[in-house]
Amino acid sequence: MDELLGEFLMETAESLGEVDVELVNLEQNPNDHDLLASIFRIVHTIKGTCGFIGLARLETLAHAGENVLGKFRDRELEVTPEAITVVLASIDRIKMILAHIEETESEPEGEDTDLIAQLNQIAEGRMPSGVASPAGETEPAEEMSEAEMEMAAAMEAEPEPEPEPEPEPEPVAEAGTGEIGTRPGEVSLDELDRIFQEADGPEAAAAAEADTAPQSEPEPEAPSQLPAAPAQVPATTNKAPVPAEDEKRSKETAISNQTIRVNVELLENLMTMVSELVLTRNQLLQLSRSEELDIERFTVPLQRLSQVTTELQEGVMKTRMQPIGNAWSKLPRIIRDLSIELGKKIELQMYGADTELDRQILELIKDPLTHMVRNSADHGLEMPDARRAAGKSETGHVVLNAYHEGGHIIVEISDDGAGIDPARIKEKAIQKGLTTESEAAQMSDQQILQFIFKAGFSTAEQVTAVSGRGVGMDVVRTNIEKIGGTIDLKATVGKGSSFKIKIPLTLAIVSALIVETAGERYAIPQLSVLELVRTGEGSEHKIEEIQGTPIMRLRERLLPLISLRSHLDLEGGDMEDIESFVVVTQVGPYQFGILVDRVFDTEEIVVKPVAPILRELTVFSGNTILGDGAVIMILDPNGIAAETGEILVPQDKFKDEEAQRVDTDDITSLLLFRSGEGGPKAVPLSLVARIEMIDLTKVETSEGRPLIQYRGELMPLVPCVGARDLEREGGRPALVFTEGRRSMGMVVDEILDIVEESINIGMEASAPGMMGSSIINGEATDVIDAGFYLTKAFGDWFRTQNLPAPDQNGRKSRKKLLLVDDSAFFRNLMTPFLSSAGYQVTAVDSAAAAMDLHDQGRDFDAIVTDIEMPNMDGFELARRITTNSRWKKTPIVALTSRTNASDIEKGHEVGFYDYIEKLDRDSLLERLPEMTS
Amino acid sequence: MSTEVMTREASGQEIDQMDHNVRAVMDGGHGTTQLVTVKVGPQLFGIPVLDIEDIIGPQNVTFIPRSSPVIQGALNLRGRIVTAIDMRRRLGLPELTEEKNRMNVVVERNGDLYSLVVDEVGEVLTLEDHAREAHPPTMRSSVRDVSTGIHRLDGHLMVVLDVGKILEF
Known part of the structure; x- marks a missing residue:
């Protein structure tokens, strides 16, 4: 394809994406002059460029659109939803034409008289008649004559338009006259400018440097460049008057110096090379550990190489990172169109749009995300009157939330609609032959909900124009699993539904657990691994059989097991340790154990696709080369789960377990160590x-504190209370605590077990860093205060240095506290902390969950809540509780990082008893007794 | 035409060198093809030099469970993963009875590397294309399907292999 045309298509696509978003914004803020100016400029630029490269049909359409926008801008016309609908329709038509151009390099046949007529009607202040008359030739004629006039005017000014001095890939943005102005940052190169001016040639088009100028926010200078003159109609051939050219150019140069456009393929290649470099580095490191080499002389440059490699890897990875907001940019428009089409009131809330992930992954999740948001709006949310009848606000909410968690990206799509009724799903699944009555009867609601991810299942009662476009949830799941991600669904009838997608940060390098079965090693992507359990002799975990299916009791749950040995038809190997480890694996909500003989380390691996003749083996997702040079197959847990089918174990046990869990909320999973x-x-x-x-020989010291290089960064190590000083050789296990980008390692002697117990502090803490003692597994166990160690490692993690002594009075009465915080980290930190202070704590992750407890009839002595939470924030929660609920008298404390005066005032207004800074745990403990007395 | 004799230790560079020679020959339009002779079982085969990326000695091969028995496994060739094809099984010949260090003839197809695992690698022969004869009708189909013809050499026959066909199964 012509380079110029390619460039034009790319830039126009970028610009149009922005116009979509901005038009929807405009509808909500019709008086936002900056927004208008920005939209006008983009459409204007598109028009100018079309003229420049001779796309007449596009130009005519864009011109009509620009006309209307110009009148909006000059306040000659009022911004109405109807007008915006027509403008959006023309944008869609432009996209359609562009798509055709991209395929065939020429404009499609046909006319846009219908749209142009409607646009012109709007421009003249009349409402469009809806259907344009088929013989609407008068308007186009008028249109043409106008265009001709421009042309004539332009020709006068420029009798002999010269051809381009040289074909340039980046057309210079000098379209139009000075009043209209181009966006700063549009002009590609200084040099080009000069050539163009000297040549005095026809200039048009825009090099929309979308990468350099974040156009969603209009430049602050924009209004000043846009005096409210009547919309200037720029001609296709137009001499470029350049007022304030120098000033503009200096700014443009500054921007273009900071960023360059790089071909994605180039980056992909770089990434591949870096991945290879990482592998080679790993191989060298492995070599250096072997004893035959002269290590002393070898180590220093190798460490340097290792460090450089890590930095290079991170650098290259960063070039591929893009904010997830890029994948969301189309959503406001989709929701806006949907709400009109369906007659629903929908509010889209997006959180964490700046969360970055690999562009390759971004591309792959774009469609699934769009589909799911559309689903939520279409099937999830009810009609306004149905919502009112259900006691909800008329406006339904669709919430997108993205954040990092443990080296992965979590994207949540939730709505406060009708939820999903398991009974209906069950009926449908049986009807579609996906399961049988008797099988379904054994399943939990959670398992039944999973049917919506099965092929051949569509939940919509009727297929609307909106959904039912051939992409089912099964495709969504397949696409997400393809990139090594998982998807989970939670739904409550009447309350809404929530999808949780977990995806890796990047596809290039993944962390994998290396295991051995029958003498062969395999890699299991860490993303799917929940935990490792040792079975066999001397272990409390025994493999049992139910109806021929091997299962294991894990914390009183029944875990179906798959023997890797028999699943892969393997024999031999070390028969002594046969199947002595269970790799607990999660695929969606389905958990199962993979039986393996041995477990090695985790290793960073580069996933390479297998040869085509091996593609039908769904048990493998690829292969890779390990540090020691051996080729190793990468197991695909999704494939294994799909092949074995979701093994159903009798669910009664599960149900009892879950019911029990609801009753005793303060049960916590505890890691026991020595x-x-x-x-x-x-x-x-x-x-x-x-x-x-932790390899103790690798421990370094800085300012007297031990540190270790961990995942490319320095991680402080702290010894646990009562521990000996760190030795300088051998290995010791370390518990890694992570929040955000910071990690801390707590070095311990030995990991013992994981148990589920309620923390019931029976003895006061004897030393700082301890919460106290609790009876766990029948043995007195010291419960560690992680907060104390975090403070030790990073002074600013928490402001408070010393742990307050547990409140003895509080313990006697065991006051009940409800803790509401969407951050799992803080919930997990505060729960044991408050428990140790003598409170019985129930923690929930959202205001909605808190209201559920209210509806279930639970009561508390006090409520501690975060303010900033998706869906319903702390203010709203407090308002609900204090206005009309059984909890009206229960004191509520806001525990938040938002502590400016206006927030505090607002807090008192909505009925907060107190407002405490999130990290100020002392104050909280001080206030709680008086509140709950 | 001289005949280069290739030993078992022949390196990639030598192959590359031969590659150039062959191209020179082909450019000359003599209608000849250079073939590396290999032995699988008792039978002599010829593999076109132009198809060959490398010839390497015995390698550690990772077994790939549940793959076709023809696939011996995967091996690491200078950081690239090569899928190894057991030529005895591919050609329907009996299994090797005694331990033997077998050779890997590495070929490329659509960007992926495959190794044809053979018993022995012999020499490079430059043979006239018109001397290639059609298969005798009695030839077993497992061999006939993957070859382009036979050459009559001193005292024995050499079957010319078609690398593309070998990798279709």
Whole structure:
């Protein structure tokens, strides 16, 4: 394709994406002059460029659109939803034409008289008649004559338009006259400018440097460049008057110096090379550990190489990172169109749009995300009157939330609509032959909901124009699993539904667990691995059989097991340790154990596709070369789960377990370990990001504090209370605590077990860093205060340095607290902390969940809530509780980082008893007794 | 035409060198093809030099469970993963009875590398194309399907293999 045309298509596509978003914004803020100016400029630029490269049909259409926008801008016309609908329709038509051009390099046949007529009607202040008359030739004629006039005027000014001095890939943005102005940052190169001016040739078009100028926010200078003169009609051939050219150019140069356009393919190649470099580095590191080499002389340059490689890898990865907001930019428009089409009131809320992920992944999740948002709006949300009848606000909410969690990206799509009724799903699944009555009867609601991800299942009662476009949830799931992600669904009838997608940060390099079965090694992507459990002799976990299916009791749950040995038809290997480890794996909500003989380390691997003749083996997602040079197959947990089918184990046990769990909310998973003198110690498992073996020879010291290089950064190490000083050789396990980008390692002697117990602090803390002792597994166990160690590692993690002594009075009465916080980290931190202070804590992750507890008839002595939460924030929660609920008298404390005066005032207004800074745990403990008395 | 004799230790560079020679020959339009002779079982085969990326000695091969028995496994060639094809099985010949260090003839197809695992690698022959004869009708189909013809050499026959067909199964 012609380079110029290609460039034009790319830039126009970018610009049009913005126009979509901005038009929807405009509808909501019709008086936003900056917004108008920005939209006008984009459409104007498109028109100018079309003229320049001779796309007449596009130009005519864009011109009519620009006319209307110009009148909006000059306040000659009022912005109405109807007018915006027509403008959006013309944008869609432009996109359609562009798509055709992209395929065939020529404009499609046909006319746009219908749209142009409607646009002109709007421009003349009349409402469009809806259907344009088929013989609407008068308007186009008028249109043409106008265009001709421009042309004539332009020709006068420029009797002999010269051809381009040289074909340039980036047309210079000098379209139109000075009043209209081009966006700063549009002009590509200084040099080009000069050539163009000297040549005095026809200039038009725009090099919309979307990468350099974030156009969603109009430049602050924009209004000043746009005096409210009547919309100037720029001609296709127009001499470029350049007022304030110098000033503009200096700014443009500054921008273009900071960023360059790089071909994505080039970046992909770079990434591949870096991946290879990482592998080679790993191989060298492995070599250096072997004893035959002269290590002393080898180590220093190798470490340097290792560091450089890590930095290079991160650098290259960063070039591929893009904010997830890029994949969301179309959504406001979609929601806006949907709300009109369906007659629903929908509000789209987006959080974490700046969360970055690999562009390759971004591309792959774009469609699934769009589909799911559309689904939520179409099937999830009810009609306004139905919502009113259900006691909800008329406006339905669709919430998108993206954030990092443990090296992955989590994207949540939730709505406060009708939820999904498992009974209906069950009926439909049976009707579609996806399951049988008897099978379905055994399933939990959660399992039944999973049917919506099965091929051949569509939940819509009727297929509307909106959904039912051939992309079912099964395709969504397949696409997400293709990139090594998982998708999970939660829904409550009448309350809404929520999808949770977990995806890796990048596809290029993944962390994998290396296991061995029958003498062969395999890699399992860490993303799917929940935990490792040792079975067999001397272990409390025994493999049992139910109806021929091997299962294991894991914390009183039944886990179906798959023997890798028999699944892969393997024989031989070390028969002594046969199947002595269970890799607990999660695929969607389905958990199963993979039986393996041995477990090695985790390793960073580069996933390489298998040869085509091996593609039909769905048990493998690829292969890779390990540090020692061996080729290893990468197991695909999704494929294994699909092949074995979701093994159903009798669910009664599960149900009892879950019911029990609701009753005793303060049960926590605890990691038991040994460190130094005394009995076992425990820490809430959910606080621990990972457990790593630390090579003590690699420990460095800075300012007297031990550090280790960990995932390319320095991680402080802290010894657990009562532990010996760190030795300088050998390996020790370390519990890694992570928040945001910071990690801390707590070095311990030995990992013992994971148990589920309620923390019931029976003895006061004897030393700082301890919460106190609790009876766990029948043994007195010290519960560690993770907060204390975090403070030790990073002074600013928490402001408070010393742990307050647990409140003895509080413990006697065991006051009940409800903790509402959307951050799992803080929930997990505060729960044991408050428990140790003698409170019985129930923690929930959202205001809605808190209201559920209210509806279930639970009561508390006090409520501690975060303010900033998706869907319903703390203010709204407090308002609901204090206005009309059974909890009206329950004191509510806001625990938040938002502590400016206006927030505090607002807090008191909506009925907060107190307002405490999130990290100020002392104040909270001080206030709680008086509140709950 | 001289005949280069290739030993088992022949390196990639030598192959590359031969590659150039062959191209020179082909450019000359003599209608000849250079073939590397290999032995699988008792039979002598010829693989066109132009199809060959590399010839390497015995390698550690990772077994690929549940793959076709023809696939011996995967191996690492200078950081690239090569899928190894057991030529005895591919050609329907009996399994090797005694331990033997077998050779890997590495070929490329659509960007992927494959190794044809053979018993022995012999020499490079430059043969006239018109001397290539059609298969005798009695030839077993497992061999006939993957070859383009036979050459009559001193005292024995050499079957010319078609690399593309070998990789279709």
